[in-house]
Amino acid sequence: MELTDILEKLLIKNSLVTAFAVVGIVTFASYSLSKYLTKGRLNGSSIAILFGLLMAYVGGRLTGGSKGVSDIPVFAGIGLLGGSMMRDFTIVATAFGADFNELRRSGLAGFVSLVLGVLFSFTIGAIFARFGGYTSAEDITTIGAGAVTFVVGPITGAALGVDSSVIALSIGIGVVKSIAVMVITPLVSKVIRIDTPREAIIFGGLLGTTSGTSAAMAAIDPALVPYAAMTSTFYTGLGCLVCPSVLYFAVAAIV
Amino acid sequence: MVIYGVLLLSLCYFAGLFVGEAMGRLVGLNANVGGVGFAMLFLLLLCSYSETVKKSIRNERFSDGLRFWQNMYIPVVIAMSASQDVVKAVRSGWLAILCGITLTVLSLCLIPFVSRISSSKNKAEEGGRD
Numbered sequence: 163m164e165l166t167d168i169l170e171k172l173l174i175k176n177s178l179v180t181a182f183a184v185v186g187i188v189t190f191a192s193y194s195l196s197k198y199l200t201k202g203r204l205n206g207s208s209i210a211i212l213f214g215l216l217m218a219y220v221g222g223r224l225t226g227g228s229k230g231v232s233d234i235p236v237f238a239g240i241g242l243l244g245g246s247m248m249r250d251f252t253i254v255a256t257a258f259g260a261d262f263n264e265l266r267r268s269g270l271a272g273f274v275s276l277v278l279g280v281l282f283s284f285t286i287g288a289i290f291a292r293f294g295g296y297t298s299a300e301d302i303t304t305i306g307a308g309a310v311t312f313v314v315g316p317i318t319g320a321a322l323g324v325d326s327s328v329i330a331l332s333i334g335i336g337v338v339k340s341i342a343v344m345v346i347t348p349l350v351s352k353v354i355r356i357d358t359p360r361e362a363i364i365f366g367g368l369l370g371t372t373s374g375t376s377a378a379m380a381a382i383d384p385a386l387v388p389y390a391a392m393t394s395t396f397y398t399g400l401g402c403l404v405c406p407s408v409l410y411f412a413v414a415a416i417v
Numbered sequence: 418m419v420i421y422g423v424l425l426l427s428l429c430y431f432a433g434l435f436v437g438e439a440m441g442r443l444v445g446l447n448a449n450v451g452g453v454g455f456a457m458l459f460l461l462l463l464c465s466y467s468e469t470v471k472k473s474i475r476n477e478r479f480s481d482g483l484r485f486w487q488n489m490y491i492p493v494v495i496a497m498s499a500s501q502d503v504v505k506a507v508r509s510g511w512l513a514i515l516c517g518i519t520l521t522v523l524s525l526c527l528i529p530f531v532s533r534i535s536s537s538k539n540k541a542e543e544g545g546r547d
Contacts, residue, residue, distance in 0.1 A: 185492045188499075189464030207491055214498030237499075244496030250453045252493045255431050255486035262465040270544035271535035278531065283520055290516040309520055315487070317448060334509025338517025341506050344498060346521055352527050353433040363547065364531045368524045372453075374499055380494045388461075392454055399450030 170236060177239030179230035188213055208348045208381040215341060228290060229284065253376060253391045260388040261359070268360040272393045275367030280401050282371070283309045284409055287335060299414040301326045306413070307405035308332025311371045314401035321406040336371065343374030348381040356382055359389040370397030422482020425470070429460040 173180045192213055193206035199210075219232030232241030242248070265272075287309025291302045300322040303351030308315025308331065315332030347356070347365075356365050362379065366389065369375050374395040379387045437452020444450070463470045473479045506514070 170468075181496055182492075185495050185499075188419060188495060207495075210491075210495045211498045213494045215503050216499060217499045218501045219503040219507070220465040221499070222502060227418045228502045228505065230503060232500040233505065240496045241500045244493060244498070246499045248489075248493045249497055250434075251426070251430055252486050253453055254433065254460060255426055255483055256458045256490055257460045258464060258480075258483040258487055260457075260461055262461050265461070266486075268535070271531065274535055275531050277526070279524065280472065282527065286520045286523065287516060290512060290519075294512045297487070309458065309516060314449075315486035317446075331509065331513060334505060335516050335520075337502055338513050339520055341503065342518045342521040347525065348519075350525060354525055356528065360535075361528060361532055364528050364535075365525075368527055368531065369521070376490075377498055380491045384491065388457060389469065391459055394470040395453040395457070396451035397459075399448065399452075400440070402446055402448045403444060 169208050173236045174238070177237075178242055180236065180240070181239030181243040185243065188217075205381050206346060210383060211344055211377050215344070230402040249373070249376065250362075250395075253372075253387070253395070254393065256384075256388040264359040265305045265363070265389065265392060268363045268389075271360055272367050275364040276370075276393055276396060276400060279363050279368040279370050280310055280374055280404060280411075282368070283339075284405065286400075287332075288413060290335075296328070297417070298324075298392060299410065299417045301328050302417065303405065303410045303413045304332050305335065306409065307401065308335040310336070310401035310405060311338065311398050312336025313398050314405055318405040318410075319400050322410065340374035344377040344381075347374075347378035351378075351382045356386070360390035361387060362386035363393050366392065366394035367397065370394050370401070372398065395403065418478060419482040419485065421473070422479040422484075423486065424482070425463070425479055426460065426483055426486060429463070430456045432456065432459050 181290060184332030192210035196202060196204055196206035196209050221234050225233040231237045248302050262292050284306040288306035290303050291305035296302050296305060300323055304315060304319040304322060304324045306330065308317035312333045315336050316329050317331055320330040366375050372394050375390050376387065379390045433456020434449060434452035436455045439447040440450040441448045464474065470479065
């Protein structure tokens with residue numbers, strides 16, 4: 163009993179170092195599984211991300227919190243290591259070594275995919291909202307905004323003053339999208355071909371959700387991360403800009 | 418020195434977030450509009466055009482610190498996936514799950530189309546890749 167107490171105290175006190183160790187072990191186990199069990203067919207990073215999601219589910223069930231495994235005190239450091247600060251900092255670091263000319267050449271494709279991506283996600287979300295029985299323009303706009311990303315949903319909902327249950331649904335859709343992007347994209351990346359910087363730029367612009375696209379690109383090809391991140395990091399900003407304004411007016415005009 | 422590369426990275430990071438935040442205020446939003454994208458752009462521009470930075474990279478003064486955090490990207494993403502609200506996603510009901518998955522699949526299907534449209538526009542410039 164004494165020994166586990168000591169260990170627990172140490173792990174909690176040094177939470178970030180604990181996170182390094184845990185992620186290291188998960189990575190090692192995942193890459194070994196990838197090599198020996200799937201013979202490299204399923205990428206090691208994909209397995210590690212799936213494993214992370216599973217841990218997040220178990221953590222959420224055990225604690226009832228919203229931050230996955232990091233709600234368990236011993237694993238609190240994982241929340242810091244995987245929080246938006248470190249995510250954004252490492253994403254910026256991936257720009258080191260990227261080709262600026264490639265980006266300039268695909269600038270138009272990036273812009274087109276960004277606008278199309280926000281409009282498309284919003285429209286699909288709005289259609290589902292309508293089928294789900296929501297009739298007011300405010301509710302439909304908020305749910306459509308949640309389909310853009312789980313950040314845009316609540317911002318739009320707050321601006322339009324909708325009920326908190328609708329905001330919760332919009333966040334739910336955004337979270338499902340983000341996880342679906344993490345899981346589905348690496349599986350289909352060979353079929354739809356995301357293997358050039360241009361396609362990565364378009365992928366980032368169409369899907370947007372930063373956590374989803376960053377995890378998906380890590381599993382597909384780490385060298386393409388900066389290109390996808392370049393457009394996806396503008397996606398949420400664009401969504402916050404157009405959802406509570408232009409798109410809300412458009413929905414109000416149709417409903 | 419590892420810290421010089423990390424310093425360059427953090428300066429770009431803050432410069433980018435500052436621009437993003439200022440843009441957000443400018444359009445009347447309490448949100449950061451593309452701050453990380455601007456930060457990446459600053460780092461990319463410095464590494465491509467600034468002679469001082471280029472020289473320091475060649476002398477290995479910056480590259481260690483930059484490369485370390487670049488390689489930490491995948492571990493950070495794994496930690497990020499472990500701190501997602503998966504329970505909420507599973508519990509948010511058929512509407513959310515169906516919508517999220519349909520949306521993802523349809524958007525992924527759009528990639529080849531957008532790629533084709535935009536590459537036919539740029540073909541002259543690119544010398545017809547494909």
